[in-house]
Amino acid sequence: MKKKDFTFSEKIKLCNDLGTFLSELNGLNKTNNINKSTVNNLLYRLVQWRRDLKLRQYYYDV
Numbered sequence: 001m002k003k004k005d006f007t008f009s010e011k012i013k014l015c016n017d018l019g020t021f022l023s024e025l026n027g028l029n030k031t032n033n034i035n036k037s038t039v040n041n042l043l044y045r046l047v048q049w050r051r052d053l054k055l056r057q058y059y060y061d062v
Contacts, residue, residue, distance in 0.1 A: 008057065015050050022046065 006014070026039045 008053075012053050012057065015046060015053055019043065019046050019050065 022039055022043050026036060026043065
């Protein structure tokens with residue numbers, strides 16, 4: 001099977017999906033096994049990545 005690179009649109013969708021997932025995960029009260037500071041750190045870094053992707057989208061055909 002040939003390895004396929006992510007398209008830029010797929011990267012944006014992945015970023016958005018991860019943000020949604022982590023936000024929902026962070027909001028759950030039953031998540032005793034999850035380190036909320038780790039989730040918050042991931043969310044923070046994801047926001048930075050999303051900002052970077054938004055800037056770069058002008059250089060790609062999306």
